[in-house]
Amino acid sequence: MGQKTIYIVGLGLIGSSLALGIRRDHPDYRILGYNRGEKSRRIALEQGFVDEATDDFAAFADRADIIILAVPIEQTIAFLEELATLPLKEKVLVTDAGSTKEAICQAAEKYLGPAGINFIGGHPMAGSHKTGAISADINLFENAYYIFTKTSRTQKDAIARLTDLFSGLHARFIEMDAQEHDRVTSQVSHFPHILASSLMNQAGEYALDHPFTNNFAAGGFRDMTRIVESEPGMWTSILMTNPEPVLERIAEFQSRLSHISNLLASRDTDAIWDFFDKGRRTRKEMEIHKRAGVDSFFDIFITIPDQEDVILQILELLRGISVVNIRINEENREDIDGILQITFKNKEDLDRAASVIRTKTSYPITIS
Ligand code: NAD
DSSP: OOOOEEEEEOOSHHHHHHHHHHHHHOTTSEEEEEOSSHHHHHHHHHTTSOSEEESOGGGGGGGOSEEEEOSOHHHHHHHHHHHTTSOOOTTOEEEEOOSOOHHHHHHHHHHTTTTTOEEEEEEEOOOOSOOSGGGOOTTTTTTOEEEEEEOTTOOTTHHHHHHHHTGGGOOEEEEOOHHHHHHHHIIIIIHHHHHHHHHHHHHHHHHHHOTTHHHHOOHHHHHHHGGGGSOHHHHHHHHHTSHHHHHHHHHHHHHHHHHHHHHHHTTOHHHHHHHHHHHHHHHHHSGGGGTTTOSSOEEEEEEEOSOTTHHHHHHHHTTTSOEEEEEEEOOSSTTSOEEEEEEESSHHHHHHHHHHHHHHOOOOEEEO
């Protein structure tokens, strides 16, 4: 492919990480960046993931072959409206990175459709609570789904052009209807955020009368509430642009809570056991269990003491064996054993690792 000019609008976590991924496979492309605040513009220029930066959105629009809007959802919609009034290249392709898709696709139809501008919605399904160019991460989207949502005006070449542009992200590209995207993400992303924040708010208020709440919260509580650290503005926008599916998930969950509440009130031990068992079995079937998209998983669980250098010692023993993932399942007490979970690509690597750990250490191991 010849040289192209890419305009990334919003040099936050997502925009900057996309820029790094584009640079990896297309070092000859010119990357232009817009950012409202000076700090992320400066970082992006200093670190070289954009060639030029501006705080004037309209300034670079006419130079771009591809425009990627990576700003909050409301601002994405405002920029779509503004784009329709700007001089653009004839074959420009516009996409976005917003976490909800229907409102954005409708806005694109409304504003860009009449002008015949090629648009396709995009949602790179990875992120974190971090913000700004300082958090740019070239590996952010590795193995993550990258969803494209067409509008009635999307031209045939849109997905091919973007999968080529984003090849360096090493993401998994799929196409989906915008409405279905918003429904599925309401269940697995938007509603869980509400739950996590509710749990945190409940615990915070409970701690006023029961101060040890803050001390006893351990790994399970931390895992369930990690996402609460996300930026409130982003999550408010997500709910505001996907209200109906989320309201439906809330109502459905309320009846689930009532059900378990009734089981407990009637001391129905068997039904409660089934309830937990069903959750455990369902989780095993989900891709989440397959470690960030790695299709097969071979895990070793090593019980290790909380002592300096133990993890380094184990990694040293595993030198030469390809490790896919490492996780430390900590306990909340400093002096208690923890579990080191190491994932390998295949059974052969797992067996080699197990054999080394057994012969060279006395740490108990379990294999899955
Ligand atoms: P971020 O806060 O890191 O960056 C947002 C960028 O938008 C910043 O550069 C900021 O300067 C700019 N911005 C904010 N308000 C603006 C305004 N009113 N006018 C002009 N510029 C403005 O956020 P992010 O995580 O990079 O999110 C960007 C988009 O990506 C959002 O639409 C979000 O829904 C989506 N997204 C986020 C995640 C995630 O987990 N963070 C994941 C997937 C998609």
